Amino acid sequence: MAGALSHIRVLDLSRHLAGPWAAQMLADLGAEVIKVERPGVGDDVRSFGPPFLKDKNGSETKESAFFFSANRGKKSVTIDISTPEGQDIVRRLAAKSDVVIENYRVGTLVRYGLGYDDLKAVRSDIIYCSITGFGQDGPYRHWAGYDSIFQAMGGLMSITGVPDGEPGAGPLKTGMAIADMMAGMYAAFAIAGAIAHRDVSGQGQYIDVALFDSQVAALTVENLRYLLLGEIPQRLGHVSRNMVPTQSFQCKDGHLVLSVGNDSQFAKFAELMGRPELARDERFATLPARRRNRDVLVPILDEIFLTRTVSAWTDVLAPAAIPCGSVNNVKQVFEDPQVRHRKMRIEVEHPVLGAVPLVANPIKYSTTPIEYRSAPPMLGEHTREVLRDFVGIEADAMDELARKGVI
DSSP, rough: OTTTTOOEEEEOOTTTTTHHHHHHHHHHTTTTEEEEEEEOOGGGGGOOOOOOOEESOOEEEEEEEHTSSSTTEEEEEEEOSSSSSHHHHHHHHHOOEEEEOOOOOOTTTHHTOOHHHHTTTTTTTTTTEEESSSOOOTTTTTTOOHHHHHHHHHHTGSSSSSSSSSBBBBOOOOOOOOOHHHHHHHHHHHHHHHHHHHHHOOOOOEEEHHHHHHHHHHTTTHHHHHHHHHHOOOOOTTTSSSSSSEEEEEEEEEEEEEEOSHHHHHHHHHTTTTHHHHSSSTHHHHHHHHTTTTHHHHHHHHHHTTSSOOOOOOOHGGGOOOOEEEEEOHHHHOOHHHHHHHTTTTEEEEETTEEEEEOOOSSOOOSSOOOOOOOOOTTTTTTTIIIIIIIIOOHHHHHHHHEEEEE
């Protein structure tokens, strides 16, 4: 079956992570994605290593794992968009595209004649998505920033880390670029919505997505704790603000995370732990009581969990519908039988690297399955193919553009 967006062509002018992640999501859904990169250099993250991948002979290449994480299913075209010739080519590509994604600083592409109004002039129903740090307006619109800046300014770091007064206290960023990922997913969702709107109205539109906005929105319930109750959420480390016991516990061979959500669940949990009397203790019998007496209950549970391995505890608790799981490193994640069953590790063929392992898209469609048509492209791999097929440039003209450094 054709992918859900197999009728869509995307011109991806973005680089780094948020924009490419959005474009890769659309490629997975079947869209044809043409990625425009700088001649000779490409997307900045091509050089973000180590690690760099190895070819079929085991020799290190210039292909970075960072680039591979967000660029599968795309065609790479190298164009110098700072030149008039390059700008003309991009406009001609836009005329054949449904969607444009860009994440340049505010105003940059307008100066190049590649802003929304410029490309709308060549295709009236174009969908144009700009992804920036702080958005297209407001006092910070010209500020630059990377993921950690938005984790900090958007509040995430204020609720992540060891609580004040404990050893190692202080704000922490997450272990991955969550602000970039959230912005990329919001952008992909926004584009899909704009495509649906165009299908019924015939109208394209401009989409403004900011990493800062996306990170603020992602705080969800913590935002409402402040807005509705006036409470400023604080760092709690690995425990839950609402449910007790909900946190990680040290076992014989690693850590287990447990989440007990209500009183009946706690009673079942206490019985399975071999301590049914805990559920009858007035200090722990109800959720409000457990919250008040967290510092008494947790040390008791600490001692119990240390008596068995993580798998021994999950074998007891999980079948009884007590939410729990091991704290896995990435190696353990991909060895997990559920991850294997869900086929979250895929392989695509690369012309230099051979079979390359990548991470599957988690969406499971019943009618329009996700497509993994090609590995992340080599720099400029499809330049001549795309310019011939979509722009109509002849071979001699391409040779001249290449000589001038335009492509």
